[in-house]
Amino acid sequence: xxxxxxxxxxxxxxxxxxxxxxxxxxxxxxxxxxxxxxxxxxxxxxxxxxxxxxxxxxxxxxxxxxxxxxxxxxxxxxxxxxxxxxxxxxxxxxxxxxxxxxxxxxxxxxxxxxxxxxxxxxxxxxxxxxxxxxxxxxxxxxxxxxxxxxxxxxxxxxxxxxxxxxxxxxxxxxxxxxxxxxxxxxxxxxxxxxxxxxxxxxxxxxxxxxxxxxxxxxxxxxxxxxxxxxxxxxxxxxxxxxxxxxxxxxxxxxxxxxxxxxxxxxxxxxxxxxxxxxxxxxxxxxxxxxxxxxxxxxxxxxxxxxxxxxxxxxxxxxxxxxxxxxxxxxxxxxxxxxxxxxxxxxxxxxxxxxxxxxxxxxxxxxxxxxxx
Amino acid sequence: xxxxxxxxxxxxxxxxxxxxxxxxxxxxxxxxxxxxxxxxxxxxxxxxxxxxxxxxxxxxxxxxxxxxxxxxxxxxxxxxxxxxxxxxxxxxxxxxxxxxxxxxxxxxxxxxxxxxxxxxxxxxxxxxxxxxxxxxxxxxxxxxxxxxxxxxxxxxxxxxxxxxxxxxxxxxxxxxxxxxxxxxxxxxxxxxxxxxxxxxxxxxxxxxxxxxxxxxxxxxxxxxxxxxxxxxxxxxxxxxxxxxxxxxxxxxxxxxxxxx
Numbered sequence: 001x002x003x004x005x006x007x008x009x010x011x012x013x014x015x016x017x018x019x020x021x022x023x024x025x026x027x028x029x030x031x032x033x034x035x036x037x038x039x040x041x042x043x044x045x046x047x048x049x050x051x052x053x054x055x056x057x058x059x060x061x062x063x064x065x066x067x068x069x070x071x072x073x074x075x076x077x078x079x080x081x082x083x084x085x086x087x088x089x090x091x092x093x094x095x096x097x098x099x100x101x102x103x104x105x106x107x108x109x110x111x112x113x114x115x116x117x118x119x120x121x122x123x124x125x126x127x128x129x130x131x132x133x134x135x136x137x138x139x140x141x142x143x144x145x146x147x148x149x150x151x152x153x154x155x156x157x158x159x160x161x162x163x164x165x166x167x168x169x170x171x172x173x174x175x176x177x178x179x180x181x182x183x184x185x186x187x188x189x190x191x192x193x194x195x196x197x198x199x200x201x202x203x204x205x206x207x208x209x210x211x212x213x214x215x216x217x218x219x220x221x222x223x224x225x226x227x228x229x230x231x232x233x234x235x236x237x238x239x240x241x242x243x244x245x246x247x248x249x250x251x252x253x254x255x256x257x258x259x260x261x262x263x264x265x266x267x268x269x270x271x272x273x274x275x276x277x278x279x280x281x282x283x284x285x286x287x288x289x290x291x292x293x294x295x296x297x298x299x300x301x302x303x304x305x306x307x308x309x310x311x312x313x314x315x316x317x318x319x320x321x322x323x324x325x326x327x328x329x330x331x332x333x334x335x336x337x338x339x340x341x342x343x344x345x346x347x348x349x350x351x352x353x354x355x356x357x358x359x360x361x362x363x364x365x366x367x368x369x370x371x372x
Numbered sequence: 373x374x375x376x377x378x379x380x381x382x383x384x385x386x387x388x389x390x391x392x393x394x395x396x397x398x399x400x401x402x403x404x405x406x407x408x409x410x411x412x413x414x415x416x417x418x419x420x421x422x423x424x425x426x427x428x429x430x431x432x433x434x435x436x437x438x439x440x441x442x443x444x445x446x447x448x449x450x451x452x453x454x455x456x457x458x459x460x461x462x463x464x465x466x467x468x469x470x471x472x473x474x475x476x477x478x479x480x481x482x483x484x485x486x487x488x489x490x491x492x493x494x495x496x497x498x499x500x501x502x503x504x505x506x507x508x509x510x511x512x513x514x515x516x517x518x519x520x521x522x523x524x525x526x527x528x529x530x531x532x533x534x535x536x537x538x539x540x541x542x543x544x545x546x547x548x549x550x551x552x553x554x555x556x557x558x559x560x561x562x563x564x565x566x567x568x569x570x571x572x573x574x575x576x577x578x579x580x581x582x583x584x585x586x587x588x589x590x591x592x593x594x595x596x597x598x599x600x601x602x603x604x605x606x607x608x609x610x611x612x613x614x615x616x617x618x619x620x621x622x623x624x625x626x627x628x629x630x631x632x
Contacts, residue, residue, distance in 0.1 A: 037550040091546035266589035267563035272545035
């Protein structure tokens with residue numbers, strides 16, 4: 001465990017439930033993992049009973065299944081089907097509406113969120129993704145800024161990476177090191193599990209003070225550390241190499257782009273599940289009377305034709321050009337633009353691609369052929 | 373659309389179809405008064421038996437062309453209409469009845485009718501755009517009433533309608549559904565189908581049937597590879613692509629790859 005965190009404590013499932021109660025009493029909307037429609041989804045939680053107790057996820061390219069664990073772990077899975085992105089950067093939102101009368105036109109901004117939000121079970125990769133979206137949107141987008149204003153993060157170190165995870169090679173996990181109020185490591189050696197807790201903020205300290213806890217033993221801390229080491233060593237995937245920008249720039253006409261375009265469905269699933277993809281489009285509509293006007297914004301995807309539409313047509317008419325745009329933005333031009341990679345290694349684009357296109361495999365193929 | 377002094381005249385026409393799409397207009401219930409205020413519903417046999425003859429600013433056309441008479445009638449409709457918008461899979465792709473395009477019509481009429489000689493029908497069911505110029509094609513089986521209202525509002529305001537042509541997956545993911553293909557191993561046409569229905573089937577844990585026809589960048593060859601790996605055989609794939617949009621060129625080409 002990193003030294004910037006102060007001393008370690010332990011809470012049990014009852015203590016964890018009290019933590020949720022403490023957040024609820026303070027007006028937080030509590031969102032975390034729950035089983036819904038055959039997957040782990042991030043949704044409103046009424047209490048610890050809504051958590052995916054005893055469930056894990058089996059993930060592979062284009063494949064996801066819930067499986068039973070042989071214990072009662074609350075966080076014994078890798079990552080949910082959707083990221084927390086939708087809570088800060090929703091798929092659709094109204095920006096303003098206006099009323100046109102014969103003599104006047106009155107426009108009104110939609111109100112910004114004032115909801116306090118507590119996120120439960122946030123993984124290191126998700127925290128990195130939130131930090132990346134902060135860098136992109138916080139200064140530019142008042143709606144996003146309002147949603148991020150009052151957020152309490154209960155992070156949970158990942159000890160169960162899936163077959164499509166590669167956060168270790170993106171230096172984004174599995175250990176949470178920043179961007180949280182409270183971080184837990186679930187110890188499944190006990191059943192029901194207990195949690196090693198560290199706090200990083202005044203709010204986190206206040207929460208811990210309010211619930212029953214005790215000091216962690218040396219053994220418990222050692223078990224937590226070894227669980228994290230195990231996770232780092234059991235990533236299902238690995239992103240090859242460190243500096244990917246030169247590799248991608250050298251290979252813009254590589255035949256591999258044609259091969260991936262033959263498989264790619266241009267369906268946009270990867271960009272929807274990606275926790276950092278932030279592109280939107282703006283739509284203006286009017287009603288039948290022509291008097292009620294509104295402007296809204298929704299997620300867009302670089303895999304659609306409209307995304308690159310300028311006068312006369314799309315700049316990227318082919319799927320080849322769109323996939324190349326997506327991948328080179330994530331891994332090469334994002335660092336130039338925002339100072340970090342656009343990828344956190346959560347593996348969602350691999351799992352939820354209906355044809356199982358694997359960004360790590362595509363990159364490796366570019367690198368292998370390029371070196372040869 | 374320039375209303376001039378009077379309200380723009382609306383006509384609703386039916387060709388080979390089930391009436392479901394034109395009834396979507398009546399499903400816009402909370403907004404029917406606004407609709408009547410904005411448009412003069414001049415010809416709409418489902419609503420009124422008092423047709424007004426003449427010219428129309430907007431004609432909504434439901435159904436496909438499947439008889440020689442209808443092939444003539446659609447030309448007359450076009451001549452009398454300033455804007456012509458087609459509604460639904462029949463009018464934009466030929467509909468389920470375009471299954472005849474894959475077989476000999478005589479065999480069908482001989483099997484169904486005692487006196488097939490009296491049946492005057494064409495060998496194919498074809499979309500309206502095969503016969504006359506169409507200003508806008510609204511997809512769906514049936515069309516989504518909200519999209520229909522958006523098209524009408526856009527035409528009245530003289531702006532392009534907000535009707536995205538991207539995949540159903542975009543809509544499905546936006547709504548937060550779990551992918552029935554990846555997490556359920558179900559056959560789903562969502563990745564190759566145009567959005568617009570509100571991802572109704574995945575919301576009920578069923579795969580998409582492709583009612584809205586091919587999305588703008590559909591890659592059914594690749595999807596069929598995945599569906600084959602999930603256990604579908606050639607006959608399954610053939611049937612999957614041959615439903616309401618069987619004759620949409622992208623779906624037709626893919627089903628023909630799996631034909632015997």
